[in-house]
Structure formats: structure tokens, C-alpha cells
Amino acid sequence: MAETTIANGHRLSDLPSLGEILASSPHASATAAPTWSSPDTTSYLDELTSLPLCELESQPTELSSSSAQLTNALTTLCHTSYPTFLSIHATTSTLASSLSSLSSSLDALVSSLPALESSAASFAVDARAIQKDRRKAALVLEHHDKLYDALSLPVLLDSCVRNHSYAEALLLAQHAAGLATRFPADPLVQSVKAECDARVQAMLAQLLRMLSEQAKLPALFRAVGFLRKMAVLDEPELALAFLTGRGVYLDGLFKTLESERKGVQGDAEHEREAYARYLKRYVDLWREGVYDVITQYTSIFLDRAPSTSAAAHPQLHALLTTFTNLHLQTLLALLQEMLPLIPDPSLLTSLLTQLTYCANSFARVGLDFKGLLAPIFVDAVQKGIEREFNEAAEALCNKIRTGTDGKRPASSISGKKPSQYLVAPSSLPSPPLPTAAQLRALSSGPPNVPPPLLVSYPPLAVYLNAVLTALNGLRLLAPVELLSALLRALDTSLAKGLSALLALTREPPWADAPSRPSAEDAKAEEGVVGAAATVYARVLVPFIRRALVEGVYGVSMGKANMPVGKDLKDVLDKWEGAGAEDGVSRDSEIISA
Structure with a gap:
């Protein structure tokens, strides 16, 4: 649409507004x-x-009315609110002075800001250090439970070790090792790890000490299991530690018996029984202890060995073999030392039976040592029987030489006549001699029935009883290979007695007596000694030799080639020679008697 135009060619939009016209009016004031x-x-x-014209014309009236209303309202307001206006006026006056004071204060504040800034910077530096410490403290407080658990590991580990809770102790040790691996540069964690390692070493010592104490298979199996979990020793070393500990325990048991062994030494009356009792208890302890060790070792290391140690099985077997051989040699050495002190074959038989049962039980685990016992017992039997033969011969010789059993000095009985001790008083008028029938019965009668003739000669009867006592004991344990050796020992013992009788014939003690006997009395004494020697040579010697060969070993004297020993043969030859010098035949004397 075309813009509206007016006269002189001006557009309507170019005309000034009413406000501009009024402002440019000469009547308008500058204000x-x-x-x-x-x-x-x-x-x-x-x-x-x-507005239309009618409304424009009414505007002055409306404005006057509004002005009057406003004036009335202002008047009313001033009348009712004059305190407020007064307060506002006072406040305005005060505000003006305050603003000037504020301006001066602001100037002072601005001048002090550089110092404040430097102080704030210094405070910030100090505050950062404090904040760092506070952050650390806050971090510690936040992780207090975890830190407490970590620091409590050594105490808990020590408590577990003391209470034998080894599984929990190993878990705690593994946890400490894991923490040390995760925090290798943390000194606190490494310190905790070091303390835990010390407790683990104490647990290791405690477990190893358990191996040397009294314990059954479950406890030992448990201890070895924990030692395996600790991975401190490999399987052979662990097996060696086990055997060493059990060996220490066995040595402790044997030492308790050692006091009993020392306590019986010097007690001659009960010495044999005491030594036998000691050996029986020792063998019982040895059997139980060593057998338990073998079965425990087999169950722990051989039957249930870990798969990782399969290559070490030969070494494990070698360790067990060494252990058993060592203790077996100890037992055999003790038997070799102690058995000769127990000459009673009945006690030896009991010990041999006990050891045989022991060897049979060990045969089930591959340690049959019955073959090693025979030489030891054979030697013990030989020494014991030979000792009894020698003691009997010495007692007889003392009786023949001094007329006593050797308990009194010879000086107190010097010059004692043989008739006073060689022959029984009832047989003194005519000392009995063996007849031909008695000699024949001696070789054909039972070998275990002593000849009644020996009752008339008490020293010979005592000697016979001592020898028969030894032979009766030998019947319980008579090694076949000892027959020849024992017969030689018996011949030596018999030779000593006959030699003493021959010496009594050559050097009669009554010849040096203060009151010399008459020729008739001297001849009677010589007859007593000769009769005793004859009974000894013709009765006692054959009977005792036959009692050993036939009575103990059941070997016929006629079938067996048992020559008389050299010592006895020499003495018998001297006895025969002494009879020939006297011009008397021993056989003729015996037959005529």
C-alpha cells in the first residue's frame, strides 16, 4: 500500500510526534x-x-479528579506515616556519613590487601602440609580395620602355634606372604612378614619336636602333613627328620631302663634275674618302638607318598633300611654284652623265645633276624656252661686242698686230714669202691640217675650236683654245635678235680701238722684219698661225660666218637701211673673191692 502523502509532498511518517512538538514548544521548561x-x-x-474528541474534552476533568485524589492520598499518607518519613530522612543522613566512612575503610582495605594476600599464601602452604597429614590420618582411620588385621597377624599366628592350630597358622602365614608380595616396598608390611616368618620357624621347631615325643600314628601323620605344607624340607629330608626324631624318642625310652641296669650291678644274689629282667623289658620296648616306627614310616612316606616324590622312593627305602639296621645292631650288641652275664639256660630260653616271637613279628615287615640270634645265644650258652663247669671245679679243688669251700683262709685249717672231709663219717672205716657190676651198670643204666656210691664222698657229690645243675639247665637250650666244645670244657673241669686229688696224694697236708700221725693213720689217710680218686676216675668221670652226651644231647656214647680230652687223658694217665708205682692195679683194686 502506498504511504499517505500530504501537502508539500511530505509523507505522514515524516511528521514529528506530539511529544516532540510539546518538547519543542517555547512554553515548555527545560527541566x-x-x-x-x-x-x-x-x-x-x-x-x-x-481518542475521539468527546473523550479528549473530558480528559482535563478526569485528570483534575485524579490529581485531587492523589493529593488527598498523599496528605493522608504523610499524616499517617510521618514517623517513617522521619526515620527515612535520618537513615538517609546516616547513610551519607556511613558511605563516606565506608569509602575510607575501603581505601584502607585495598591498601592492606597485598599483606593479606602474602599471609594467605603462607597459610595455604602451611595448610597444605596439615591437610596432607589429615588426609593420611583420615586414610588410616578409613582403613583402620584392615591395618589392625595386618598388624595382628604375628600375634594371631603365635597364638595358633601355641594352641597347635597349625592349619590356621599356615593360612595366616600365606596371607602375610601375599601382602608382602603385593606391597614389596612397604616397610610396615615387610616388618609384619618378618615377624610372621619368625613364628613360622617356631612352628617348624615345634612340629619337629613332636616327632621326638610320644605320639601315635594320627598325630605323627598330621605333623608330617603340616611339614609338607610348609615346603621347608623335601621328602627325603623330611623322612630323615622323622626317623631321627623317633630314634631320639626310642633312645629316651632305653635310657629309662639304663638306670635299672646300673642299679643291679654289684648285687650278686639276684644278678642273673636282674639282668634277664632288664633284657626282657629292653626287648619289649625295642620291639614295640621299632615296629611302631616301621609301620608309621611305611604309612606316612611309602604308602601315601606324594606324587612329586615318586622318584625319591628308593632313597626313602634306604633311609628306613639304615634306621632298622642301626637299631638291630644296637640290640645285637647289647645281647652280646649281656647274655654272657646270664648263664642260666632257663633264662636264656625265655629270652630266646621272646626274641623269636619278636623276629617273627618283624618278618611281616621284612626284617627277619632270627638267623642272627643263633650265634649270640650259642656263644652265651657256651660261656655260661663253661663258667659253671669251672666254678664247680674250683670249688672242688678248694675243698680237696683245704677241706673247705674256699670261704675261709687256708691258714685256719692247715693240716686238716682228708678223712675229715673227703668221706662221709659213716663210710670212714671202709671207704666204698665201685664193683664190676656197678661199673657195668654205670654204662648201661639211665644217664640221668647219679650213682649212689658218690653219696659216701660229699665233695664229689657236691661237685656232681653243681655239674648236673648246669646240665639240667643246658637241656632247655642245647645247641648241637656245642657238644664237642662243652665236652672239652667238661673234661678240663674233671681234669682239675682229679689233679687236685693226685696232688693231695703226693703232698699230704697232714705230714706238716704239729702232731705227726702214726704210720697206720697215714696209710689210712692215703687209702681215703686213693679211694676218692678211684671213685672220681672210674665212676664220676664216665657218668658226667655220659650225662652230657646221652642225657642232654641224646647221642649214644658207643656210636659217637667222643674221645677223652687231652687234659683229662693226661691226668688219667698220671693216675694210672701213680697206681703202677705203688704196685697196685687200679682195676684189680676195684674188682677185689
Whole structure:
């Protein structure tokens, strides 16, 4: 649409507004000029220009009415709110002075800001260090439970070790090792790890000490299991530690018996029984202890060995073999030392039976040592029987030489006549001699029935009883290979007795007596000695030799080639020679008697 044009060719939009006209009016004051251009005035003038004439004419009246109303309202407001206006006035006055004071204060504040800035910077530096410490403290407080658990590991580990809770102790040790691996540069964690390692070493010592104490298979199996979990020793070393500990325990048991062994030494009356009792208890302890060790070792290391140690099985077997051989040699050495002190074959038989049962039980685990016992017992039997033969011969010789059993000095009985001790008083008038029938019965009668003739000669009867006592004991344990050796020992013992009788014949003790006997009495004494020697050579010697060969070993004297020993043969030859010098045949004397 084309713009509206007016006269002189001007457009309507180019004409000034009512506000501009009023502002440029000469009647308008300079102070009111800005009012005409205000938005409210412009809006009101625009509204007036749009009103019709009638409304324009009524505007002054409306404005006067509104002015009067406003004046009344202001008057009422001033009348009712004058205190407020007074307060506002006072406040305005005070505000003016305060603003000036504030301005001066602001100037002072601005001048002090550099110092404040430097102080704030210094405070920030100090605060950062404090904040760092506080952050550390806060971090410690936040992880207090975890830190407490870590620091409590050594105490808990020590408590577990003391209470034998080894599984829990190993778990705690593994946890400490894991922490040390995760925090290798942390000194606190490494310190905890070191303390835990010390407790683990104490647990290791405690477990190894358990191996040397009294314990059954479950406890030992448990201890070895924990030692395996600790991975401190490999399987052969662990087996060696086990055998060493059990060996220490067995040595402790044997030492308790050693005091009993020392306590019986010097007690001659009960010495044999005491030594036998000691050996029986020792063998019982040895059997139980060593057998338990073998079965425990087999169950722990051989039957249930870990798969990782399969290559070490030969070494494990070698360790067990060494252990058993060592203790077996100890037992055999003790038997070799102690058995000769127990000459009683009945006690030896009991010990041999006990050891045989022991060897049979060990045969089930591959340690049959019955073959090693025979030489030891054979030697013990030989020494014991030979000792008894020698003691009997010495007692007889003392009786023949001094007329006593050797308990009194010879000086107190010097010059004692043989008739006073060689022959029984009832047989003194005519000392009995063996007849031919008695000699024949001696070789054909039972070998275990002593000849009654020996009762007339008490020293010979005592000697016979001592020898028969030894032979009766030998019947319980008579090694076949000892027959020849024992017969030689018996011949030596018999030779000593006959030699003493021959010496009594050559050097009669009554010849040096203060009151020399008459020739008739001297001849009677010689007859007593000769009769005793004859009975000894013709009765006692054959009977005792036959009692050993036939009575103990059941070997016929006629079938067996048992020559007389050299010592006995020499003495018998001397006895025969002494009879020939006297011009008397021993056989003729015996037959005529």
C-alpha cells in the first residue's frame, strides 16, 4: 500500500510526534523536556491521539479528579506515616556519613590487601602440609580395620602355634606372604612378614619336636602333613627328620631302663634275674618302638607318598633300611654284652623265645633276624656252661686242698686230714669202691640217675650236683654245635678235680701238722684219698661225660666218637701211673673191692 502523502509532498511518517512538538514548544521548561520523551509519556500521548474528541474534552476533568485524589492520598499518607518519613530522612543522613566512612575503610582495605594476600599464601602452604597429614590420618582411620588385621597377624599366628592350630597358622602365614608380595616396598608390611616368618620357624621347631615325643600314628601323620605344607624340607629330608626324631624318642625310652641296669650291678644274689629282667623289658620296648616306627614310616612316606616324590622312593627305602639296621645292631650288641652275664639256660630260653616271637613279628615287615640270634645265644650258652663247669671245679679243688669251700683262709685249717672231709663219717672205716657190676651198670643204666656210691664222698657229690645243675639247665637250650666244645670244657673241669686229688696224694697236708700221725693213720689217710680218686676216675668221670652226651644231647656214647680230652687223658694217665708205682692195679683194686 502506498504511504499517505500530504501537502508539500511530505509523507505522514515524516511528521514529528506530539511529544516532540510539546518538547519543542517555547512554553515548555527545560527541566520538563526529558519527560516528554519518556516511555510513559509517549504511551499516554499516543493514547490521547487515538481518542475521539468527546473523550479528549473530558480528559482535563478526569485528570483534575485524579490529581485531587492523589493529593488527598498523599496528605493522608504523610499524616499517617510521618514517623517513617522521619526515620527515612535520618537513615538517609546516616547513610551519607556511613558511605563516606565506608569509602575510607575501603581505601584502607585495598591498601592492606597485598599483606593479606602474602599471609594467605603462607597459610595455604602451611595448610597444605596439615591437610596432607589429615588426609593420611583420615586414610588410616578409613582403613583402620584392615591395618589392625595386618598388624595382628604375628600375634594371631603365635597364638595358633601355641594352641597347635597349625592349619590356621599356615593360612595366616600365606596371607602375610601375599601382602608382602603385593606391597614389596612397604616397610610396615615387610616388618609384619618378618615377624610372621619368625613364628613360622617356631612352628617348624615345634612340629619337629613332636616327632621326638610320644605320639601315635594320627598325630605323627598330621605333623608330617603340616611339614609338607610348609615346603621347608623335601621328602627325603623330611623322612630323615622323622626317623631321627623317633630314634631320639626310642633312645629316651632305653635310657629309662639304663638306670635299672646300673642299679643291679654289684648285687650278686639276684644278678642273673636282674639282668634277664632288664633284657626282657629292653626287648619289649625295642620291639614295640621299632615296629611302631616301621609301620608309621611305611604309612606316612611309602604308602601315601606324594606324587612329586615318586622318584625319591628308593632313597626313602634306604633311609628306613639304615634306621632298622642301626637299631638291630644296637640290640645285637647289647645281647652280646649281656647274655654272657646270664648263664642260666632257663633264662636264656625265655629270652630266646621272646626274641623269636619278636623276629617273627618283624618278618611281616621284612626284617627277619632270627638267623642272627643263633650265634649270640650259642656263644652265651657256651660261656655260661663253661663258667659253671669251672666254678664247680674250683670249688672242688678248694675243698680237696683245704677241706673247705674256699670261704675261709687256708691258714685256719692247715693240716686238716682228708678223712675229715673227703668221706662221709659213716663210710670212714671202709671207704666204698665201685664193683664190676656197678661199673657195668654205670654204662648201661639211665644217664640221668647219679650213682649212689658218690653219696659216701660229699665233695664229689657236691661237685656232681653243681655239674648236673648246669646240665639240667643246658637241656632247655642245647645247641648241637656245642657238644664237642662243652665236652672239652667238661673234661678240663674233671681234669682239675682229679689233679687236685693226685696232688693231695703226693703232698699230704697232714705230714706238716704239729702232731705227726702214726704210720697206720697215714696209710689210712692215703687209702681215703686213693679211694676218692678211684671213685672220681672210674665212676664220676664216665657218668658226667655220659650225662652230657646221652642225657642232654641224646647221642649214644658207643656210636659217637667222643674221645677223652687231652687234659683229662693226661691226668688219667698220671693216675694210672701213680697206681703202677705203688704196685697196685687200679682195676684189680676195684674188682677185689
